[in-house]
Amino acid sequence: MAGPSETVKNITDDIKLIAKTELELAKVEVMPKVKSAGLGAGLLGGAGYLALHAASLLYVAASLGVGILFMNWMDAVPAIALGFTAVAVLMLLLAAIFALVGKAKLEAMQNPQPELAMAQAQGVVADVKGAVQRGKDGIPASITARPRDPVVPGQDLRPSSTPPAA
Numbered sequence: 084m085a086g087p088s089e090t091v092k093n094i095t096d097d098i099k100l101i102a103k104t105e106l107e108l109a110k111v112e113v114m115p116k117v118k119s120a121g122l123g124a125g126l127l128g129g130a131g132y133l134a135l136h137a138a139s140l141l142y143v144a145a146s147l148g149v150g151i152l153f154m155n156w157m158d159a160v161p162a163i164a165l166g167f168t169a170v171a172v173l174m175l176l177l178a179a180i181f182a183l184v185g186k187a188k189l190e191a192m193q194n195p196q197p198e199l200a201m202a203q204a205q206g207v208v209a210d211v212k213g214a215v216q217r218g219k220d221g222i223p224a225s226i227t228a229r230p231r232d233p234v235v236p237g238q239d240l241r242p243s244s245t246p247p248a249a
Contacts, residue, residue: 146166149165150164150167151163151166
């Protein structure tokens with residue numbers, strides 16, 4: 084028969100094996116999902132790259148269009164240059180507006196705390212404290228108030244019919 088230390092060692096080994104097996108199972112289960120997510124992220128990155136170039140071409144087209152409108156009052160080259168300048172100034176104004184609104188939003192968020200999660204955690208702590216207190220209240224005072232006698236190795240801990248000698 085195995086002793087207590089060998090039993091504890093066996094339990095520890097079993098727990099390690101279970102944890103290792105669960106970790107391997109999690110890896111096998113999650114790996115296809117992670118690969119798919121990586122592919123999706125790469126495709127989104129490529130779409131963003133192409134959209135950025137498309138936006139650049141639209142800005143060039145807008146600049147040329149504004150330049151053509153200015154051709155009614157001046158030569159072609161200065162008109163096109165003025166068209167590019169007008170679109171650039173418009174883009175800088177939009178960038179400034181976005182920056183100011185973004186800055187205001189960031190300043191409005193001074194102390195980002197997960198209030199709902201904190202409230203739920205405090206509720207759980209209160210519930211646990213209440214359960215502990217109810218457990219303590221359910222134990223008779225004679226049991227909790229009695230000091231424990233030290234246990235001597237080899238001592239018979241079974242209740243005896245005669246009171247111990249003082």
